[in-house]
Amino acid sequence: MEKPVPRPGLIATVLLLMAAAFLLRPLIKPPQLQEGRVLAGPPAWAGIARLDDLRHQTDAWVADRFPARPYLIGWLNAARLAIGDSGSDRVLAGRKGWLFYNDGTRLGPARAKPPLTDAEAAEWLRGLSARVETLQAQGAAYLVVVPPAKETIYPQFGPAWYPGPSPRRTSLTLASLAARTEPGHVVHLRDPVLAVAVSGTQAFSRHDTHWTGDAAYAAYAAILQRLRAQGVAQATRPLSDFQPVVNGVNPPRDLALMLGVASFVPIHYRGYVDPAADAYRTTWLSERRGWTAPQVVDTGETGKPTLLLTRDSFSNALTPFLLGHFSRVVLTHIDDGFWRQDLIDRFHPDVVMLEVQEHGLGFAMRGSPPVSEAAETRIERALPGAPTHGPLAPSAPSRGRFVPLSAAPAALAGLDASVPIPTCAVDQALMHARGLVVAGWISDLSAEPRPTQGAARLSGPAGDFVQPLEMNQVRPDVGIYFKRPVVEPSGFSSTLNLQDVPPGAYDLRVYRRSPTGWIGCAGPKGLVRP
Incomplete structure (x- = not known):
């Protein structure tokens, strides 16, 4: 094999660049x-x-x-x-x-790629109906609010190959079906935000994924109108009640930051703050801090209802308009679950609201309670060609069984030494006569292939039990959120046999094998085995 010939010019150039980088950094x-x-x-x-x-x-x-x-x-x-x-x-x-933003599909969701199937739509409607029914039984209202994606509002500024948004995209189809099966519980915010853009006011900035404060205000007005229709008597506040903030300390510019051009392009973003927010008091519900952490905001507004708001990053521009309409607002992020029965039981909200950008709407009904036969009938009328049990319906119980941790097979050894990670969620955990229905995802975000071996663990006064759980479900929503399609194979969904688990209350924890040991994810507490 011929020996490589040194290239003095190339070597000198590399050394010069390295030296210049060190010398010019302070300047x-x-x-x-x-x-x-x-x-x-x-x-x-x-x-x-x-x-x-x-x-x-x-x-x-x-x-x-x-x-x-x-x-x-x-x-x-x-x-x-x-x-x-x-x-x-x-x-x-x-x-x-x-x-x-490119999630790897080149604006595929806006172009209705891949198309929504009837089975997927039916299962989504089951989740929506189940949530509405559960909250109505408690005297509470449920509302799903759906911010539009940037490329659906400004298609004229999209790439030359982009044909514009499809009227058959998933979010519009689901909103239309919801209007037929559960009228008034889904608000797609395309029209009010589009009206802002058509008026000449900036609804999205050039260099960020998210809507501006002006678009969020238009969305807020539409949300208040829908809440009034559900019996929440709150008047829409005028925009003049809020203080505009242009750019600010850290203006939204995520796309420019991804490219590294935020220092070279003119950033312009207008948001709004509520001057009354200085008097709000925040209580954190975990050791985490930051806007995604679960928290309770007490506004000091007496006699107003309580809101549980599960949200994504579009909420940052929206919440300043909403908070003052409630005495207490419980805030949680969709990464911690789209449906938070634990927080509903703890805080007894008058309104439960889910805010999720339109491209994530198709995943947003994961983890819902069981649906009634009456709702099933409405769904079958809306989608007569769909199967009566969709792809996310509870499966037959697994062949495995929960066994005492002390008697667990060698393959499940070492769970007590697992490393807890925040990048996971137990979206669904329901105990019923057939078993434990559990679904969610867990990933260490590594690009390397990961084992599919996992485990579910139930711990309570009656004992500590464990059962294998396969981690082999594809979760496109996880890949989209973390902007890393390689982590999509991180999901689990199964009905686990409870035959040998004594009655009582249990805390759930889910594990996944990694090359260096087990990683763990905390699930809901106080699950009751009948």
Whole structure:
């Protein structure tokens, strides 16, 4: 094999770039860069037999931390954007400098790709009806509010190949079906937000995924109108009650940050704050902090109802308008579950609201209670061709059984040494005569293939029991949220046999095998075995 010939010019150039990066760092502020991915961690020694893996890990770690890297990415992508090109597979460059998020499908959900099946729609409607029925029995209202995606409001600024949004996309189809089966409980916010854009007011900014405060105010007005129809007597406040904030300390610009061009493009974003919010008191419900953490906001407004709001990031512009209409607002993020029976039981809200951007709506009914026969009949009338039991309906009980932890097979050893992780959710956990219906997802967000071996554990005064649980379900919503399609195979859904579990109350925990041991996810507490 011929020996490689050294290239002094190339070597000198690389050394010069490295030296310049170190010398200029104190003088030139690096471009702002948030890549939407987890950077490579430090290499880990795994033995002499895996030296090749160590080399690849070292290469990735050095490449991700090369001092000149943010400068090169930012400058190069700014030059590419000037000619209408994107330097990231997560960002699409549109017309006139507009940027759009790519979840890997090139705006597929807006184009109705893949199409919604009747079976999927029927199962979604079952979830909606079950939630409405459950809350109505408690005297509470349920409302799903659906912000539109940027590319559906500004298709004229999309990429040249983008034909515009499809009228048959999943969110519009589900909203239409909901109007036939559960009228008044789903508010698709496309029309009020589109009206803002048509009026000439900015509904989305060029460089961010999310709507502006002006679009959120129009959505708020539509939401209040629907709440009044459900008996929540609250008048819409005028926009003049709120204080505009242009850009602020950290303006929304996530797409520009992914490209590293936030320092090179003119950022403009207007949001609003409620001056009365200074008097609000926040109580955290866990050790986590930050806007995604579960929390309770007491507004000091006496005599007003209680709201449980489960939300995504579009809520950041919306909640300043909503909070003042309630005495207490319980806030939770969709990552912790689309349906929070535990918080409903604890806080007894008058209104339960789910806010989820339209491309996530198809996943939003996971984890719902059982549905009534009357609702099934309405759904069958709306979708006569759909199967009576959809793909997410409870399955037949698994062949395995819960066994005492002390008698668990060797394959389940080491659960007590598991590492708890936040990137997981138990979307559904229902005990009934047939067994424990459990569904959700758990992932360490690694790009490497992961074992499908998992386990469910029930712990209570009557004992500590464990049963195998396969982690083999595809969860596109997880890949979309984390912007990493490789983590989609992270779901589980099964009906677990409870035959040998004594009656009583149990806490649920779910585990998944990783190359270094078990990772764990806390589920709901106080599940009752009849």
